[in-house]
Amino acid sequence: MVQEKNDGINNDMVLSPIQQSRPALSWDMKIKKKLKTAPPCLGKFRPAVGQCCHQCTPDSLRTKLGQNSSLGFHNLLSVNETHTRYRGWLVRRVCCVLFVSGCKVYASPVSNRLERVCQSNRVKEALTAEHKAPEGGDSQGQINCLSPFLPLINTCIFPGLSRFVGWVMLKMFSSMFDSIQVNLNHLLALHRASQEGSLLVYVYVRQSIMDCALIPLVLFSHNLSIPYTVCPIRIHSYFLRSILQRVGVVLLPPSALTEQDAEMDNLYSPVMTALTHELLHEGRAISVGVSAESGRGGQWLARIRQLIKEGSVPDVSLVPVGISYDCVPKTNTQVGLSSVLQWLWSLLWRRPGGSVRIHLAQPFSLKEMCESGRCRVDEWLPLQDLLLPLILNNRTDSVFGQRRMSWLLPSSHYASELKEAAHPERDLSIAIVLHLIFSATSCMAVMSTSLVASLLLYRHPRGVSASLLCRDVAWLTEEVLYRNKDVGFGGSLAEVVHYSLSLLAPHLIIAAVPSRKDPLIVPRPSLAATLHLTLQAQIVKHAFILEAVGACAVSAMLCEVADCGVSSRVRSGGVDGEEVKGDMEFDVVLCQSELTERALQLCHLLPPGFMPPCQSSQSFALDAVDSLVRCGILIMEETTRAVPICDFWKKGGTLTWTTTDDPYYSDSDCEEQDVHSYKIGQPSQCPEMLFFLCSMLAGHLRALCWTTAGLDLLHTPLPEAECVAQIHSHLCDTARKKKQHYESCSEEAAHTAVRTLIDLGVLSEERHKGGVFLGVSPLFQLSENRQKLHRFISQYLYN
Structure with missing residues (x-):
């Protein structure tokens, strides 16, 4: 943890000018008046995020320790004369032009890249398999066969055009966002790695097309090499394609509608693998986006790993990048020239809304992760092997193992690269994709709109007063920081809440009437509004995933108690549920082994990106139960063997186990492990917190x-x-x-x-x-x- 000064998280953070830049709202003055007495400051402490994994890459972590002193943040849009070598009235008018002209651009000419790609063995084998190999190995014939991919192979970086596009993006983003805050803590490590000749690959989780533009702009503004950016959108306009391909953007082939269509072409994967090899051979950086939903983008990481395994590339340094938006911009996957012009025209008439926070994590060695054997891929089983025996046959014990998510890596890639790929090799590539999704998500800061959206969705779905919302925002901010997640805002509590409500206003109903001193805030009961709030609250769910899994396990056990008729005062749940009425009694003892088993079963149903792949499911389930003890929902009860334990789930033959991550672990098999049990703590306050956590996964x-x-x-x-x-x-x-x-x-x-x-x-x-x-x-x-x-x-x- 790094202690900050009491003047807020970041002096550059644009929060106070909200009242000047935004039009007055009907509830504006009332809510500002109500928030006057709020605490003066948020975010006195900032956790250190973006460190390498201590288990998978300890060597990379060890070499970077002590190099991450807090350097603060840089607002990318705040360009003034201090960023140039000149001073004066005229300089202040053209400081942005002078700034981009002074940024260093590493030119990347194409030279003979096309011939080198054609001479690649994998490209030759693919042409032979497709019966397109020219007779006598004629290079001109190979070029003709690869004509659909020539624009992709000839993607390059022109310094003059890159500076112009950088200036356009700075002006464009100034019309879209209030600020773009960049964490400077790991930039020194990136500069050092770049000077040492390390090959850098930036990996982020796809949220919007803006991600593809933000990362090159950040690196360009800090004199780092502009990466070749893999952009998964379809550009119709030949003019736009020509410009983007001259600033390092690798687009989809013109004939492909989606990435999946492109991967179905048997020539696409070998050509892209050869292109990746040539770009790394030239010393260029690459930027890749991965999707936790479909796994798209993982094939590029698999190609890089395959090149390292073959020895074609010595090693690369992977850099997870976390990008957080106050409001995720909506963009289309197919872009035409007319749509771009209309969008740019609309920017001239709109006010900037929301901020962006970007965290660049520590670079770590991909070769170390692959060859050290520390990245766990053992005990990976299909999901049906893990859960179906329990669901259909009512087995009393869980099958331990990790869920295999083979769909995270498109099979078409390995169809051409490894026709008979063994499961461990494929699983290792999938584990790398999972690890980077988790690492990039862990770097993402929790924005103020995310806090407010999660509170309205999960804690106050029927509405909340402004004063109570402020109290909960302060509480949730402390909880997020306690879980080693950074926050992307600063300033007084009143400014933060007002700023968030201003951005979320189209999706809320804010009732501020003269008869009511405290405005009431209710999420709008519509599909579009709820989906927007859910998208904003996603990062909070990642921060509380351990507690959410543990709370759902407790809820499942309480449901079983209610179904057994043990306590009529504990509610019975279902898909649609029943309203909780009256006081609730939680005078029930929960067995640790059964509670952990329920949490373990739920872990297998989680989407990718929530669990670190280097941690076993058993260890994660144990941590989920322990997290409820730390936050006071569960209290460990010490019971003697002479007194019977109120355990309604104890089954004969249940497998008891422990892990090396358990602090009470012992290698002695002579002593029988004590059976722990838990009771619900603080019955008067616990239900609200328990249901808040359960609703995150609902x-x-x-x-x-x-x-x-x-x-x-x-x-x-x-x-x-x-x-x-x-x-x-x-x-x-x-x-x-x-x-x-x-x-x-x-x-x-x-x-x-x-x-x-x-x-x-x-x-x-x-x-x-x-x-x-x-x-x-x-x-x-x-x-x-x-x-x-x-x-x-x-x-x-x-x-």
């Missing part, structure tokens, strides 16, 4: 339940994209009928639910000439088995 779990219930409506087999679209439509229809739970019907929720059911064996994949088709497996065509799955998932829903 949207994902409810989408799984609704998808399972809607399998009867699918006329299978269907192409995967069409199946996801129908499930998405079913989720939206279900939410509209119930007029609630709109957070469960996003496109991401539908995609994640379908992928989970495929991994569970509920939906079977059938490969045909037209692509992959999905159908309900014979095992789950029985309504009884679908009901068992439905009950298993719904046990973790508190409402």
